[in-house]
Amino acid sequence: MTYPTSEKQAQDLLSTLHEGVLTLTLNRPEARNALSPEITSGLILALEQAQRDTAVRAVVLTGAGGAFCAGGDVKAMATPQAQSMNLAERQRLLRQRADASRLLHEMPKPTLAVLPGAAAGAGLALALACDFRLAARSAKISTSFAKVGLSGDYGMSYFLPRVVGEAKARELLLFSPVLSADEAFALGLLHQVHDDAVLEQAAAVWIERLAKGPTLAFGHMKKALLASGLNGLSTQLDVESSLQVLCQGTADHKEAAKAFVEKRPPQFVGH
Numbered sequence: 001m002t003y004p005t006s007e008k009q010a011q012d013l014l015s016t017l018h019e020g021v022l023t024l025t026l027n028r029p030e031a032r033n034a035l036s037p038e039i040t041s042g043l044i045l046a047l048e049q050a051q052r053d054t055a056v057r058a059v060v061l062t063g064a065g066g067a068f069c070a071g072g073d074v075k076a077m078a079t080p081q082a083q084s085m086n087l088a089e090r091q092r093l094l095r096q097r098a099d100a101s102r103l104l105h106e107m108p109k110p111t112l113a114v115l116p117g118a119a120a121g122a123g124l125a126l127a128l129a130c131d132f133r134l135a136a137r138s139a140k141i142s143t144s145f146a147k148v149g150l151s152g153d154y155g156m157s158y159f160l161p162r163v164v165g166e167a168k169a170r171e172l173l174l175f176s177p178v179l180s181a182d183e184a185f186a187l188g189l190l191h192q193v194h195d196d197a198v199l200e201q202a203a204a205v206w207i208e209r210l211a212k213g214p215t216l217a218f219g220h221m222k223k224a225l226l227a228s229g230l231n232g233l234s235t236q237l238d239v240e241s242s243l244q245v246l247c248q249g250t251a252d253h254k255e256a257a258k259a260f261v262e263k264r265p266p267q268f269v270g271h
Helices: 007-012 037-050 080-084 087-097 099-106 122-129 156-164 166-175 181-186 196-211 215-228 233-248 251-261
Strands: 013-018 021-026 058-063 111-115 132-136 140-142 192-194
Touching: 007 013, 007 037, 013 037, 021 037, 021 196, 037 087, 037 099, 058 122, 058 196, 087 099, 099 122, 099 215, 111 122, 111 196, 122 156, 132 181, 132 196, 140 181, 156 166, 181 192, 192 196, 215 233, 215 251, 233 251
Parallel strands: 021 058, 058 111, 111 132, 132 192
Antiparallel strands: 013 021
């Protein structure tokens, strides 16, 4: 199954749904999967549909051709057409496209970024927006914005300090070092690093476990975590108790309780 897109969107963003896993592949290998308007509009469309589609139980974002995503298309930014837009129009378009990060982060289903190679700028921000990040050992990681005289977008200033702390985020943004995958893992930017030849196999283990898990409970976990950044303890306890009661009414919880009594693994159906 694929989601409906324009012909150009279908070229720049590959979309497949198999056994509950929606895999979205950025497909501009000649440009290291830099973000074209077609990629971002297609990504937003696919993610909006995925969060409503009960057949989707996990979302994977990856890149074709040995790279994840080089970020924004700097060549396109320098074209006369791009330069001719007024500031308000440019801000509106950028904010609209950056909604891809919000959807990846807030979607009530697990999201996983698989990095076969470089992730930079907005590409790194998209990866940070996902719940989990797995990378090939050869992958290079960089914020990159300072190198092209930009301040950052796609949620970089939101996600980066929450992952590495504000002090390290300032260092990574202003100095923009190119990190190896192992260095990025040590900072907490990645959850796992694997040799290039086994990345796909290792990612499949995570993906299968997430896709076969209690999808609604996962969504409520994410909702609680998002709320925790805004709430005090008492309010957060209210949020938790409300979500927990909702989970108790699901088929997945009832199946898990039955499986516990019967001493067998639960078979979750995601509702």
